[in-house]
Amino acid sequence: xxxxxxxxxxxxxxxxxxxxxxxxxxxxxxxxxxxxxxxxxxxxxxxxxxxxxxxxxxxxxxxxxxxxxxxxxxxxxxxxxxxxxxxxxxxxxxxxxxxxxxxxxxxxxxxxxxxxxxxxxxxxxxxxxxxxxxxxxxxxxxxxxxxxxxxxxxxxxxxxxxxxxxxxxxxxxxxxxxxxxxxxxxxxxxxxxxxxxxxxxxxxxxxxxxxxxxxxxxxxxxxxxxxxxxxxxxxxxxxxxxxxxxxxxxxxxxxxxxxxxxxxxxxxxxxxxxxxxxxxxxxxxxxxx
Amino acid sequence: xxxxxxxxxxxxxxxxxxxxxxxxxxxxxxxxxxxxxxxxxxxxxxxxxxxxxxxxxxxxxxxxxxxxxxxxxxxxxxxxxxxxxxxxxxxxxxxxxxxxxxxxxxxxxxxxxxxxxxxxxxxxxxxxxxxxxxxxxxxxxxxxxxxxxxxxxxxxxxxxxxxxxxxxxxxxxxxxxxxxxxxxxxxxxxxxxxxxxxxxxxxxxxxxxxxxxxxxxxxxxxxxxxxx
Numbered sequence: 001x002x003x004x005x006x007x008x009x010x011x012x013x014x015x016x017x018x019x020x021x022x023x024x025x026x027x028x029x030x031x032x033x034x035x036x037x038x039x040x041x042x043x044x045x046x047x048x049x050x051x052x053x054x055x056x057x058x059x060x061x062x063x064x065x066x067x068x069x070x071x072x073x074x075x076x077x078x079x080x081x082x083x084x085x086x087x088x089x090x091x092x093x094x095x096x097x098x099x100x101x102x103x104x105x106x107x108x109x110x111x112x113x114x115x116x117x118x119x120x121x122x123x124x125x126x127x128x129x130x131x132x133x134x135x136x137x138x139x140x141x142x143x144x145x146x147x148x149x150x151x152x153x154x155x156x157x158x159x160x161x162x163x164x165x166x167x168x169x170x171x172x173x174x175x176x177x178x179x180x181x182x183x184x185x186x187x188x189x190x191x192x193x194x195x196x197x198x199x200x201x202x203x204x205x206x207x208x209x210x211x212x213x214x215x216x217x218x219x220x221x222x223x224x225x226x227x228x229x230x231x232x233x234x235x236x237x238x239x240x241x242x243x244x245x246x247x248x249x250x251x252x253x254x255x256x257x258x259x260x261x262x263x264x265x266x267x268x269x270x271x272x273x274x275x276x277x278x279x280x281x282x283x284x285x286x287x288x289x
Numbered sequence: 290x291x292x293x294x295x296x297x298x299x300x301x302x303x304x305x306x307x308x309x310x311x312x313x314x315x316x317x318x319x320x321x322x323x324x325x326x327x328x329x330x331x332x333x334x335x336x337x338x339x340x341x342x343x344x345x346x347x348x349x350x351x352x353x354x355x356x357x358x359x360x361x362x363x364x365x366x367x368x369x370x371x372x373x374x375x376x377x378x379x380x381x382x383x384x385x386x387x388x389x390x391x392x393x394x395x396x397x398x399x400x401x402x403x404x405x406x407x408x409x410x411x412x413x414x415x416x417x418x419x420x421x422x423x424x425x426x427x428x429x430x431x432x433x434x435x436x437x438x439x440x441x442x443x444x445x446x447x448x449x450x451x452x453x454x455x456x457x458x459x460x461x462x463x464x465x466x467x468x469x470x471x472x473x474x475x476x477x478x479x480x481x482x483x484x485x486x487x488x489x490x491x492x493x494x495x496x497x498x499x500x501x502x503x504x505x506x507x508x509x510x511x512x513x514x515x516x517x
Contacts, residue, residue, distance in 0.1 A: 089449055090444035091491040221449055225478040225485050233492045268505055 011037060015076060022076035023061065027069065036192065038063060041072040043171070043190040049057055052107060054100040056186050077186045082214065083222045086230045094230055096183050098237045101205060105242075108198035112167030114248075117195055119160045125194055125259060126156040132266035139268060143209075148281045155288055159255045162247040166197050173201040176214045199249060203256050204244060209235035209281035211261075211280055216273060258273045258284045291335035291394035291411065292465070296381035297321055301375030307348055309508065310400035320508055321369040322357045325398050327405035327504060328459075333396070336366040339385045345370050355488040377481040383472040386465045392401045395465045397483065399458030401509040404502035405425075409461055415442055415487065416459030423505070430509060431455040433501065442497035445484045456484065457502050 010033070014025040028037050041063045048057035058075040065071075080088075089097075130149050139145045170177070171191035179186040193200045207213045209231045215224070242249040261281050268274040297310050305317065312319035318326075320340060331337075340350055351368040358366040368498060369388055375381040382397055394411050404416060417434045420426060428450055435452045445456060460483055462468040470510035471486050 088446065089448060091488070091494075092443060094492060128351075225475070225481055226447070226488065228478060229475065229485060229489045229492065233489075 016073075024058070024074050025071055026074070026075050027071035029069050031068045034065060034068070037070045037072065038065055039192055040190045041070075043192075044072075044074070044188075047170070047187065047190065050107070050111075052100075052104050054096060054183055054185055055104040056184050058186055059187060077179045077181055077188075079181045081187060081218075081221070082175035082178060082180060082208075083218050083227060085180035086227050087223055089230070093183060094233060097185065098234055101234075101238060102183055102241050105198050105201055108168045108170075108201060109165045109246075112165035112169075112196075112198060114163060115166040117162040117164060117166065117197075119162075121195060122156050122159055122162070122255070122259065126153050126262070129259075129262045129266045133262075136266060136268065138271075138274060139265070142274070144278055145265065145274070148265075148278060148285065149262065151285050151288075152258055152281065155255060155258060155285070159252070160253050162248070164195075164197050164199050164252060166195065169193055169196050169198050169201045170204075171200070173204040174214055175205075175208045176217065178193065198250060198255060201259075202249065203253065203260050206235060206238065206253075206257065207260060209238065211256075213264075216276060244268075254284065254287060291332060291396050291409065291461070292391045293325060293328070293330075293333045293336040293396045293398060294382050294385050294391075295325060295336070295338045295398050295400050296378050296385065297344075297400045298339050298371045298375050298381040298384075298508050299378070300341065300343075304343060304347070304430050308344065311344070311348060311350060311353070318361070319353065321400035322354070322361060322363075324400050324403055325450055325460075326361065326504075327403055327491050328396070328398065329406065329408060330351050330363070332409060334365065335391075336363060336390075337385050337389060338366065339369045339371060339381050341374055342370050343374075346516065347448075376479060378483055379472045379481055380476065382483075383469050386469055391465045393463075393465060395462050395468065397460045397462070399509075401507070402458040403504070403506040403508070404457050404459065405504045406459075406500060406502045409500060410498070412461065413461060413463050413487075413490070413495060413497045414461040414500045415445065415497055416457040416502045417454040418457040418502055418505045420453045420455060423507070426457075426507075427509075429451075432465055432482065436499050440499055442487075442491065442499060444491070445487050445497075447482055447484050454499065459500060459502065460487070 012027045016023045016025050041060055048059055058077055060074045062073040079148045133139045133149050170187055171193040172189055177189040212231055261277055265277045313319055338354055344350055354368050369385050371384055396409055415434055429448050432445055432447045433450055433452045434442055434454045434456050437443050471489055475481055
């Protein structure tokens with residue numbers, strides 16, 4: 001039995017019943033995407049070999065690859081999405097989740113080494129964003145967006161070399177890439193990151209907790225007030241936790257969160273989403289005035 | 290001693306129609322007054338019925354309420370009139386607390402239901418009732434309360450049946466000013482329910498206990514209202 005479902009990454013996702021249990025087959029038929037999907041699989045395999053307490057990673061059973069196709073065969077997780085989970089979670093479950101996120105990122109930090117990320121990594125990425133925004137049909141005539149990009153370039157030019165832990169990260173640690181199964185949280189859709197730093201995972205999780213990004217993509221009715229209250233609670237806890245521990249977090253979180261939203265903006269095509277991202281970026285740039 | 294607040298300041302679609310809590314039962318008792326008669330009123334310092342000026346002007350409610358207070362011996366009952374409709378029950382309560390300079394413990398009682406309870410402890414609490422005790426129920430108009438084995442509230446959710454206990458329309462807050470602080474923090478959210486305020490407090494490790502009640506009657510739905 002095979003059931004096709006919509007994936008987030010552009011890959012095909014199928015739920016397959018074989019060997020008396022459900023499996024997920026994630027595949028691509030785009031030759032250009034094959035190496036990326038295989039890298040994701042390797043990242044997931046490496047992560048699934050580590051212990052994270054309540055944070056878990058679906059087991060990868062096989063990675064099959066040709067020049068033009070790739071498929072990852074992995075464990076199916078019975079789960080709820082984050083909106084359904086937050087709508088039902090009692091306060092103690094939210095407390096466990098906060099603890100699990102902090103624990104997971106601390107393990108990533110311990111598995112990384114403090115390294116200097118040269119300033120050009122950020123400025124090159126900024127130049128790339130500026131090019132893509134200028135070439136994006138939905139943005140190239142948007143004076144407000146171009147102005148925000150210009151102001152952001154000045155911020156990125158001022159950051160300089162960054163000293164931070166580098167080595168391990170999920171790469172796209174938003175709530176939509178976490179499957180909630182009781183008090184176990186399964187991470188899916190690992191991704192390459194332009195800096196392989198746990199700081200980028202904090203940036204991505206706060207993309208949801210501080211800015212409610214994933215709710216923009218959620219199209220079923222839900223209790224927005226409750227979700228906002230939960231998100232605010234998680235965000236405050238995470239921010240206080242890392243602020244109290246790490247200088248690199250205090251120093252580089254803001255420019256990297258700005259870069260994160262610029263990288264989303266560059267591919268923007270939905271008017272509502274573009275307006276939202278512009279508001280977020282404008283708000284972030286306020287703190288530099 | 291605690292203060293009892295009965296918020297009835299939501300605007301209704303039909304301004305010409307007397308809101309349900311101001312109607313009378315067969316014995317001539319206004320439903321919003323009947324709503325508090327099952328409480329241990331000897332533990333209450335002051336009672337505030339919070340109503341809208343538009344209702345007051347159209348239906349002369351404060352005079353009628355004063356007669357009801359005399360009829361039921363409620364010498365400590367007052368009427369607070371708000372000039373504008375509020376957007377939430379929490380806003381109504383906050384305005385009542387601020388206008389009357391209420392301090393200490395407040396008990397908030399919905400005007401569209403009735404229950405009895407022998408004692409209200411001076412602590413944060415939510416009145417709960419088990420669904421299976423109701424012969425007729427509209428589950429989507431209630432909030433539900435999860436309670437652990439030691440009777441601590443662990444969760445409260447709008448319109449999702451996560452527990453066989455539902456919130457029966459009585460809420461105790463041990464500090465009126467703390468309630469107002471949470472309201473101020475969440476006031477921009479809409480629709481804001483008291484359950485959201487309680488949930489935000491739970492997330493901040495505030496303790497809530499269930500308040501056990503009996504004889505619950507729900508007047509909020511017409512079909513049920515006619516039965517009572």
